[in-house]
Amino acid sequence: MDTNKNSYTIIYTIVLVAVVATILAVVSTLLKPVQQTNIVVEKQMNILSSAFLAADAGNASDKNSYIQEQFARFVKEGIVVNANGDVIKSDNENIAQSDAFKISPAEQFDIMRKIASAKDEQQAQQLREQLQLPVFICDTPEGKKYILSCYGSGLWGPIWAYISVNNNLSTIYGALFDHKSETPGLGGEIVTDNFRNQFVDKVIVEGGAISHIKVVKGGAKDKAHEIDALSGATITSNAVQSMISMWLEYYMPYLQKLSQTTNAE
């Protein structure tokens, strides 16, 4: 057969494309549920880790089901708050499918960036009203914890964090950091326990006002507010600091309202 004829080439291309597309479509449809579970489980694990609830994940025989069980057991409430601190929506069961869980911190971060560069107050206000911030409430063996989400840009790509706040609403219980593409061994070290554990017991709210955590070079002195920067990763360390400050400011109204109601009780 003459394989150089135009008609042959065209038919060949069509058949090839059809076959390849079918194979890929079938495989991707088959694997999609597993992939999506992976993504959900990863987020659940991030949230749990910020309150030290996923410590045994590495030893669990089936990591996915372990995380899902832990999540169902400890995370009691997923709520969505706005920038004024009002609760928009709250779910008590099936948190992994709740609105709070589905909020993409990346999109919220986009809105925050737009607010920062808004031309006038009116525009900023409009954007502020679109903000939706997720809060997860956990019942740990050590009491009730509020888990807040953070998202920002590091040196190479996005970085994000979950921070669990103690029931006194002023100190940090635990934190988890993750990143997409920071330099391994330098900025990438934000995921390590050494870095994370520095955040334990840091004060974020003092006398009803926000108190910013500072990431400093060469030995933190003020143990209540300062974190040692990662050596060789100034930009990532600074990014962590500004990410936390930025998100805390938006969470602040919620935390204030919450502490008023708890005090009133």
Next chain:
Amino acid sequence: MAMDKKIFTTPLIKSNPVTALVLGICSALAVTVKLEPAIVMAISVTLVTGFSSFLISLIRKTIPNRIRIIVQLVVVAMFVILIEQFLKAYVYDVSKQLSVYVGLIITNCIIMGRIEAFGLSEKPLPSLIDGLANGLGYGLVLVVVAFFRELLGSGTLYGMQIIPQSWYAAEGGHYLNNGLFIMPPMALILIGCLIWIQRCFQKDDTK
């Protein structure tokens, strides 16, 4: 069979696709910071090279010459997408670390090079072996580079601590991980040294 064995062994060291033929360095060096992603990458590339060579060789007589390159790319891309989907489903952590580099297997010159040089003219089975062997040769370099980078750069191997904790300054020792090994440039320099070593032993190499 003797012939088959030769097809298999030559690409491992003597005409190693990376150090001797300088193919396929592109997508790979960034994944050699740690041993685990390097091994996964090596396996993926081996599978893709083997299978795409095999498939192209099977259909080699039917491919219209004019769209040869595109047909090859489509076949390779198909295998790469399959691999990517499986990685995402079953080794999610590693697939996150590899990020775009899985996709870049498509443009790994080894694969196209082997298809052009071997798959298009030989029978399917030898093509499969040739593809697998070249993938393994490439994987070998990857693993060697990753071994040194992880050991010297992070003090671990496959995620396990090798350098005793007590050596580190934090525990009163004097040892420091060499941060440079984590940075991309060190991979280039390591490969340069590998080539140097290899050529020292192969005097007949004229290049």
Next chain:
Amino acid sequence: MESLNLFVKSIFVDNMIFAYFLGMCSFLAVSKNVKTAAGLGLAVIFVLGITLPINYLLNKYLLSPGALAWVSPSLANVDLSFLSFIIFIAVIASFVQLVEMVVEKFSPSLYASLGIFLPLIAVNCAILGASLFMQEKAFATLGLATVYGLGSGVGWFLAIVSIAAIREKITYSNIPKPLQGLGITFIISGLMAIAFMGFMGISL
């Protein structure tokens, strides 16, 4: 301002060669003299500058999850992102074929000197890599994506021309025999990459 920042960053900080090792094959093979290297570098800038916007549009209106919603709302749940590799590479390959024909027609001398490496642009990791990074970075506008493409191209051009210049010089140097050629080129690229690390973190 944002685009200028992105441009500078994609040339120096996110340099395709020195930060991501993309396009190494042709980088090593075609860097023996400055003139050919510059020719290939220009071709890469050109191809990147065109294919990146095309792929950006394809990604935005065809491939990413929910991208088909503009055709009809019922398609909003379709996620074709698993096809992105194949579509990107097809766009690149067919575009390179086009460039090849144009270069052959208008500049036979350039065609002769680039020889086999023009088709190799199709499998140049830097081109596909830029498209994949573009997808990952999710640029907001077409303009930014184009700037990123051009910037990556210029960064690649810069890298290959400078390594070619160095290689022209070191042919006269006294290097241990087994290290000559390839070995030393790798090591020099490594050193250049270390130099480029100095740009890390700059932003305008």
